[in-house]
Amino acid sequence: MTALPEPLSLWVETAPSPDRTGVPVPESADVAVLGAGIAGLTTALLLARAGRSVVVLEAERVAAGVSGHTTAKVSAQHGAKYADLTSRHGAGAAKAYAGTQTAAGEWIAATAAELGIDCGFTRADSYVYTTREATVDSLKREADAAAAAGLPASFIEDVALDVPALGAVRTTGQAHFHPRRWLLGLAAEIERAGGTIVEHVRATALNGQTVRTSRGDVAAGEVVVATHYPVLDRGLYFARLDPVRDLVVAGPAAGGAAPAGMFLDADTHHSVRGYTEQGTPMVIAGGEHYRVGAHVNVERRYRRLAEWADEHAGLHRVTHRWSAHDMSTPDLLPYIGRYLPGTKNLWVATGFGQWGMTGGTAAGHVLAARILGEPHPAADLFDPNRFDARSVLEVAQDNLTVAKYLVGDHVAALWRSEKLDDLRPGEAEVVRVGGELVAAHRDEAGKLHTVGAHCTHLGCLVSFNDAEKTWDCPCHGSRFGVDGEVVQGPAVRPLRRGPE
Known part of the structure; x- marks a missing residue:
């Protein structure tokens, strides 16, 4: 086996995208969708076709995040899942789940044919x-x-x-199929239906029905959080997702x-x-x-x-x-629906468990139906606020893992004796500089890059990904570039700058 190439998604490289980074952020919309992946774009298309004014806010580029980094199977066979689903939730739940995933795949097939989207x-x-x-x-x-x-x-x-x-x-x-070609086709259809898609704008907070972003505020009647990992900490989703x-x-x-x-x-x-x-x-x-x-x-x-x-x-x-x-999720079903029990206009879609092509598509149909006030047969099944007694222990065990990283990594880092000057080209380490912990990487050219080592989500120490050259948080999955900029949430703020 020859040397491996630098990391690059086949889907992203072979499907160039129109530049939407200069699109102005609208002041208001009926619906603001956060995230231009498969769940967000499917939701946006269905709502735009129903006559709602929709704006999609994407922190990076359309379909270049999670949806552009998948194996892209459009399948209702989600590993060996159905025996466990039946045992845990009953035969009716397993049948309902299978029905939503099958319907999602058929909708992709029919819509690709209808719109002439050449997505293989x-x-x-x-x-x-x-x-x-x-x-x-x-x-x-x-x-x-x-x-x-x-x-x-x-x-x-x-x-x-x-x-x-x-x-x-x-x-x-x-x-x-080719997921990015499919999603770029959906994006174009959203715009034809009157929707707006803005790239390189990061949602940072929600104040009532106003979405705070890196490029201004958007007042929205409904807000859909389809950022894969929910970027708003309300609802404690970071404690309920692995x-x-x-x-x-x-x-x-x-x-x-x-x-x-x-x-x-x-x-x-x-x-x-x-x-x-x-x-x-x-x-x-x-x-x-x-x-x-x-x-x-x-x-x-x-x-x-x-x-x-x-x-x-x-x-x-x-x-x-x-x-x-x-x-x-701990109970094998995604979270699709109201973000919190008391919220009427805030929605979420996450937790597809490695099967996001049909899962995200199904999520778009569930959310669009609920926002339009229409019934959906899987609404209760996927309710993010459902209670499953068997999940309590699993959530506790996962959060013990988080605690292990939160405490153990700090203790280990404080005892390390490495210094910034000790790093050789290509190496990275969390080191103590005075009273601070610094995430340091010396690139192959010998240049040193330093940023704060504490994740800006909840303060866990980041760890270096030697293949993709990112600092990743083991607690809740946030990822940052060597310059500290956010690559993936739930963090929305970059790592602080380190010592020169």
Whole structure:
């Protein structure tokens, strides 16, 4: 395996976007949508088509964040999920969940055809397989639960992938696509319907129905927070979401033949699917997930994933690599609905658990229906303010992990003896400078970059991501560049400047 390229999403590189950074921020709108990813743009399109004035506020560029860094499967088969959903919430809930995800995929297919969006929408069967004897019975139960939920699912013994599979759940008629081309098509349609999309404007606070942003205020009748990780701390979403990152590598398929399907290992969570870009069959492989900000060697994990894809999926040359940012809820269902029980005009969509293409699309339909005063069959199921007794312990355990990082990292950093001058090119460390903790990185050219080491969300110490050259917070998933600027929330303020 040759050296890996610098991180760059295939979807972002191959779908140039119109520049909306100079679009003025309107003073008011019926609906302000925060975030131009799949959930935000779907919500905005449905509301604009219903005659509402809509403004979408995006901190970076349209579909260049989480939605532009995914494996882009349009599938209702969400791993081995339906047996757990049925056990935890009942057969009716599992069927309702499957119905929303299936409907989301079909809406994408129909709307892409209606609008002529060339997003490479391709039907493919989806497989969750195992190479371990101990997992076979659980996959058989999963196949039964998925079929009972209404999916075209069955258990089979062989998969068309170079792995020693002992069995798999196959779900037919699923799909994959180019997510950014799809979302750029939605963005253009929003504007044709009278909506406004503004890039490089960061929402920083909400005062009543006024959205405070980095470029002025917007008065909105309704506010939708679709920023992946909710940027407003009300509702304690940071305590109810588990942030993880999955790595992705892609490149030309060996022999010019990409995998004919979408495959996921139930045990290791390695995944692979085919894709064709300008006539070139490609392999897209994902996996090696870890908690955001955990003290792991991300570069080593990328290499391990590339080696797995080389051996099992015919990916001999990596041309692109990127990472996907995901949020999971403790009870396996996303949070879609009112931000808080008492709020009438503030809405949220988050927690899609690695399945944001259908999950985010379904969220747009739920939120649009509720804002328009229409019923939606999954509104109660996805209510962010639902209570699930089994989740209490899981939330407590996750927050013990947060406490471990919050306290343990401070203690470890205060005892370190490294100095800024000790850092060699390419190295990074949190070091003590006088009475302060500083996040320091010396780039390959020898230039030192220093910023405050405390995340501006709740004060946890950041950790360096050696592959993507970012400072990541292990508590709630905020990410910052080496210059301290926010890459990903829930933080909305940059890290303070460090000593020169």
